[in-house]
Amino acid sequence: MKVAIFAGDGIGTEVMAEAVRVLESLRLPGLTLFEGDVGAIAYQRHGHPLPAETLDMARAADAILFGAVGDPSCDNLDRHLRPEQAVLGLRSELGLFANLRPANVFPGLEDASALKPEVARAIDLLIVRELNGDVYFGDKGMRETPGGEREGWDMMSYSESEVRRIAHTAFRAAQGRKGRLCSVDKANVLETSQLWRDVVCEVAGEYPDVELSHMYVDNAAMQLVRNPGQFDVVVTGNLFGDILSDQASMCVGSIGLLASASLGERMTAHGTFGLYEPIHGSAPDIAGQGIANPMATILSAAMMLRHSFGREEDAARIEAAVAKAVADGVLGADLGGTASTKEIGDAVVERL
The missing domain is CATH 3.40.718.10 (Isopropylmalate Dehydrogenase)
Incomplete structure (x- = not known):
């Protein structure tokens, strides 16, 4: 080894x-x-x-x-x-x-959480974050606007195959836990997220034993502090996963x-x-x-x-x-x- x-x-x-x-x-x-x-x-x-x-x-x-x-x-x-x-x-x-980030509260550390102890006590979730796509690996650069201002730009993109393989990972993880998967995106604004949601729904047909739900990332961030016990497995993209998993760390203490x-x-x-x-x-x-x-x-x-x-x-x-x-x-x-x-x-x- x-x-x-x-x-x-x-x-x-x-x-x-x-x-x-x-x-x-x-x-x-x-x-x-x-x-x-x-x-x-x-x-x-x-x-x-x-x-x-x-x-x-x-x-x-x-x-x-x-x-x-x-x-x-x-x-x-x-x-x-x-x-x-x-x-x-x-x-x-x-x-x-595929990045797997479990988060749960150790017995006795409920008071260390930024949340109320009775809320923190219910945390037992796994965040499955895609690692190879999104703005982290997209084209990026600095340019000048027609008005002469500096402008930074980053490209967010996902291919169908990238979404499909991380979705399979997340569904299999949910099968080994409580059988619930929440897919987090921003499909009401981003085309990248619309593809994400469409593909996750397609993959869901192969896992009838897993209950699939969807949540916009801003709502997910709010729900993570309001009622984190509702989550079992969360699957999301690189950028959103980076933010939500760090937020989860303070929820557990x-x-x-x-x-x-x-x-x-x-x-x-x-x-x-x-x-x-x-x-x-x-x-x-x-x-x-x-x-x-x-x-x-x-x-x-x-x-x-x-x-x-x-x-x-x-x-x-x-x-x-x-x-x-x-x-x-x-x-x-x-x-x-x-x-x-x-x-x-x-x-x-x-x-x-």
């Missing part, structure tokens, strides 16, 4: 160290970890946020465990050299089109608790090849202080064991150890506690 470890920048290195400790404590036979540079550190060392040697490592691995990228010192670089291009490049080059998996169609000897990462960023304001919450990265490692290696029992053990640490009050600063990054890692390993 070959895992590429790409810690990245800022707190990425700190939270990754704890996730690696958790993996190593399981003493899994055949587990091999190897490290590569991505993001700002890769640009500083190799002149590019996703060097060829790092991409080669990714292709040779069965799965990738990713930290975070981003550094203010790179804000003025050309866009293709900025740290964020590392994860976008990996998704594109490796065909990782902290962005430091949410893991994610980016999957494609490539299969390995063990399962589906994927890239696993916490949804938080590199947080340069707290980097190096040892106070970042590593739980999201640890939970991402659990998702990796489940989806890429078929080790459900080990994944469940990690998730139970994290939940027990939370229940025992081992909380970082993001949740009002005082535990350091290492102390949280210690607590999870001890409970394993």
Whole structure:
């Protein structure tokens, strides 16, 4: 089981160290970890946020465990050299089109949510976000209007096949949960969204056991804070999914608790090849202080064991150890506690 470890920048290195400790404590036979540079550190060392040697490592691995990228010192670089291009490049080059972001409230953390405890307690949802299309990968540029003003432009587009494959992923996910799928778009304004809705409806015919509903993205954002318990699986495009999944993180209490998996169609000897990462960023304001919450990265490692290696029992053990640490009050600063990054890692390993 070959895992590429790409810690990245800022707190990425700190939270990754704890996730690696958790993996190593399981003493899994055949587990091999190897490290590569991505993001700002890769640009500083190799002149590019996703060097060829790092991409080669990714292709040779069965799965990738990713930290975070981003550094203010790179804000003025050309866009293709900025740290964020590392994860976008990996998704594109490796065909990782489906992002799975589960969100649920740990028992005892209801008061940490920005919502009322009785509302937060009902959250148990999965956001399925398309990763390879939309404005993130569309043509873009700067131009001058006839009046002489600067104008930025970005193209949003989806092909039928792109929508169809993410819809299948979402319907299958709903089959494994409560059987409800909500497709989020902006079909009342955007032609891209109208195609999205049409194709999702077509795919729905293949999944009669899944209840399909549709919601405009502005309403979905409102409903996510008004009544998040109504959602089971949500499927949406790249831009809307990016926004809604971050919103969901505050509904459950902290962005430091949410893991994610980016999957494609490539299969390995063990399962589906994927890239696993916490949804938080590199947080340069707290980097190096040892106070970042590593739980999201640890939970991402659990998702990796489940989806890429078929080790459900080990994944469940990690998730139970994290939940027990939370229940025992081992909380970082993001949740009002005082535990350091290492102390949280210690607590999870001890409970394993």
